[in-house]
Amino acid sequence: MKGPKGVINDWRRFKLESMDQESLPPAKRELLRQMSSPQNPNDPRSGGNRKMSFQEYELLKEEDEGCLKQYRKRSMKEMHEKLSFGPKFEGVHDLDSGEAFLEVIEKEHHSTVVVVHIYKAGVKGCEELNGCLDCLATEYPTVKFCRIDAVSSGAGERFSDEVLPTLLVYKAGELLGNFLACTQRLNEEFFATDVEAFLNGYGLLPEKEVPGMEDEENDLE
DSSP states (O other), X not given: OOOHHHHHHHHHHHHHHHSOXXXXXXXXXXXXXXXXXXXXXXXXXXXXXXXXXXXXXXXXXXXXXXXXXXXXXXXXXXXXXXXXXXXXXXXXXXXXXXXXXXXXXXXXXXXXXXXXXXXXXXXXXXXXXXXXXXXXXXXXXTSEEXXXXXXXXXXXXXXXXXXOSEEEEEETTEEEEEETTGGGGSOSSOOHHHXXXXXXXXXXXXXXXXXXXXXXXXXXX
8 A cells, every 4th residue: 555655656647647748838847757756765866855845836736636536536446446356347248259258258357257148039038137237237347247149159059048048157267157047046027136136145246336436436527
């Protein structure tokens, strides 16, 4: 975790990188460069232990709310990914081939849970399950939800209509759950909460997002 000095230095570097250098007066550009340069604390000439000057303070105080918001948003994203131990996703990802199916299993982040729905148009329960996964994808952004047509998967003979819809759950390339004709384990009429409870019953879903963090991220938009 960064200390106060680390946060200040990180902010200085971010400010320097995000500002339009060409539009700044030479004096201000040089000051920003000095502020962002790494200092040697053992070298008295470097000023590594000096306090921030009034000029630097005024520069940081200038109207740069947009830059500060970007910095906070980036910092929160980094913290979120560390806390959730993996990236975030949006929506359900459509896979169009067996190669794409293998790639998402083998190359995804080792801590990411990957849920793949194998479906076929017209097969009972497939359309409803797709809708449920659309809802769950918003509730569990650290889970990668995917779907692929049984024919596109290249294994249509293996996934016949009798075993659809099928849910496969992977993590770090390992198959954790293999649920053939999974809707047979649900009620005739089922909802996203039912699918969520089913997966949670096997311990396959992580804890949900912390609402406070998501709200604060939206405030920075």
